[in-house]
Amino acid sequence: METNVHNFKDQNTKLSKLSNDLRNENETLHENVKNLSHSIEDLNSVKDMIEAFAQKNNQDLGDIIGSMKDTLSKQQNVLQQQKEVMERTKQCTKSQELVLLHHLQSQVSSMDGTSGLSEVEYNSFVAMCPQIFAQKLKKFSEVDLSGNGNIEMSEFQALVNEMVQTMDK
Numbered sequence: 001m002e003t004n005v006h007n008f009k010d011q012n013t014k015l016s017k018l019s020n021d022l023r024n025e026n027e028t029l030h031e032n033v034k035n036l037s038h039s040i041e042d043l044n045s046v047k048d049m050i051e052a053f054a055q056k057n058n059q060d061l062g063d064i065i066g067s068m069k070d071t072l073s074k075q076q077n078v079l080q081q082q083k084e085v086m087e088r089t090k091q092c093t094k095s096q097e098l099v100l101l102h103h104l105q106s107q108v109s110s111m112d113g114t115s116g117l118s119e120v121e122y123n124s125f126v127a128m129c130p131q132i133f134a135q136k137l138k139k140f141s142e143v144d145l146s147g148n149g150n151i152e153m154s155e156f157q158a159l160v161n162e163m164v165q166t167m168d169k
Contacts (some may be wrong), residue, residue: 022093116150
């Protein structure tokens, strides 16, 4: 039994670290997308200034502007790709977080031999949750919507889904 508990704790630690790493990577990607968006806006401003200069001086800067348009288009494509990677990373993070929370729930759900989570089992679940989730958890009575002293799987699933969905906000 102690070996199982130790293995579960090791797995929880690894899953928690992976979830945090994915979240950090997603934040980095988000920042990169924001910076790239600003860069594109700056390039658009430069393009507009060059076009205005060319018109004012009756000079043909079409080749330069064409080159800038190509560069701008390439950067916009890169930006779109970054956004797609960021969205996929976000979805992977959510999936990993769901797995982690369900894994923790499975570790405590059979402590008293009944179906669902008793208050003791729920408190054990809360104690095992990474801090980022533990601070969002509701009181037992708020999750036990049926009021039968056990959190049914559907109630637990609703709680977990709500927690993972609100992590973005």
